[in-house]
Amino acid sequence: MSVLDIKNVTKSFSTTKAVDDFTLTVGDGELVCLLGPSGSGKSTLLRMIGGFETPTSGVITIDGEDVTRVPPEKRPTGMVFQSHALWTHMNVFKNLAFGLKLRGLPADEIKRRVEAVLELVGLGGYGHRQTTQLSGGQQQRVALARSLVLEPKILLLDEPFASLDQHLRERLREEVRDIQQRLKITTLFVTHGQDEALALADRIVVMRDGRTEQAARPDVVYREPATPFVAGFIGTMNLVDGTVANGRFAHSGFTVPLPVGDGAATLAVRPEALEIVPASGAGMAKIHRVTDYGTHAIVDIELPGGVRLKSMTREARDWSAGQSIDLKPRAFAAYRDNAAIHRSN
Numbered sequence: 001m002s003v004l005d006i007k008n009v010t011k012s013f014s015t016t017k018a019v020d021d022f023t024l025t026v027g028d029g030e031l032v033c034l035l036g037p038s039g040s041g042k043s044t045l046l047r048m049i050g051g052f053e054t055p056t057s058g059v060i061t062i063d064g065e066d067v068t069r070v071p072p073e074k075r076p077t078g079m080v081f082q083s084h085a086l087w088t089h090m091n092v093f094k095n096l097a098f099g100l101k102l103r104g105l106p107a108d109e110i111k112r113r114v115e116a117v118l119e120l121v122g123l124g125g126y127g128h129r130q131t132t133q134l135s136g137g138q139q140q141r142v143a144l145a146r147s148l149v150l151e152p153k154i155l156l157l158d159e160p161f162a163s164l165d166q167h168l169r170e171r172l173r174e175e176v177r178d179i180q181q182r183l184k185i186t187t188l189f190v191t192h193g194q195d196e197a198l199a200l201a202d203r204i205v206v207m208r209d210g211r212t213e214q215a216a217r218p219d220v221v222y223r224e225p226a227t228p229f230v231a232g233f234i235g236t237m238n239l240v241d242g243t244v245a246n247g248r249f250a251h252s253g254f255t256v257p258l259p260v261g262d263g264a265a266t267l268a269v270r271p272e273a274l275e276i277v278p279a280s281g282a283g284m285a286k287i288h289r290v291t292d293y294g295t296h297a298i299v300d301i302e303l304p305g306g307v308r309l310k311s312m313t314r315e316a317r318d319w320s321a322g323q324s325i326d327l328k329p330r331a332f333a334a335y336r337d338n339a340a341i342h343r344s345n
């Protein structure tokens, strides 16, 4: 049973607040993905949990024990860094054995554990290889194995597959998920790939400027983004700024019923929920481009004022560039002052 508790943690570097009053509990065996743009504080947070940075304020506990100022090698954490750093002067076996030797384990025990973990990450028999003789994907597996071999209570992964191609990344993340579930390790996984987060996470924490923008299950983050920032960050989202008057949202290109008080609002519509029809009158929206993906088509739409929207449709051949259309959002959310004020379905 391993629970990670991060309480009101702040990290300042001179004038920058890299992490700003951040609070999160990661439950026993849970896999939480930290998702956010570059510079939002993901690595800094992970490094503080691993003991490679000290918080300016706040407390980090693991199973109730305060580890805020405990050095990395004394923490029950294992970390795989953003740029993996294998020891190139040691072979794979020695890379994995190093931490166990430091702990004073007997040689036969070390051998047994290293071989078992190499099997686990699909590198059985690779112990004698030099790390320079491995592919990028194999090196990442060694980095993962080097953390796992220490049997950490908390596994910290900082974009471990960022340097790999899409195909390999997908395969490795599924393997990580399998291993994590088999070993039931409490895990924090940093990524700025939203697909990765949606595929892996029990819970997603969207970070912005060192703070939590939303923390929720992947389906909730996708379907009910709490703020326009989250809405725009996860998946493709059309965001249109307009004005509500008398129960209708209006932008120069179109209008929809929106039962909220008068004032400014931002409408958020997924491409798959933005239906288009041929213009009934003098349509204000025009098709800019149609891209045919075979299974579906993406129609790029231009509104007056240069606003661009995307609509997903079944049939590319129904539409052509330059055509005037009307927009029929089937489902949408509306935001005001950075909070959701309406969701239709």
Ligand SMILES: Nc1ncnc2c1ncn2[C@@H]1O[C@H](COP(=O)(O)OP(=O)(O)OP(=O)(O)O)[C@@H](O)[C@H]1O
Residues within 6 Å of the ligand: 013, 016, 017, 018, 036, 037, 038, 039, 040, 041, 042, 043, 044, 045, 082, 192
């Ligand atoms: N050692 C440091 N000294 C000064 N500023 C730092 C230091 N480390 C990080 N920062 C700053 O803190 C902020 C958060 O950085 P961090 O590396 O945590 O972001 P990140 O979310 O991991 O970004 P990325 O997705 O690019 O890896 C950035 O503005 C960064 O410049």
Ligand SMILES: [Mg+2]
Residues within 6 Å of the ligand: 042, 043, 044, 082
């Ligand atoms: Mg980072």
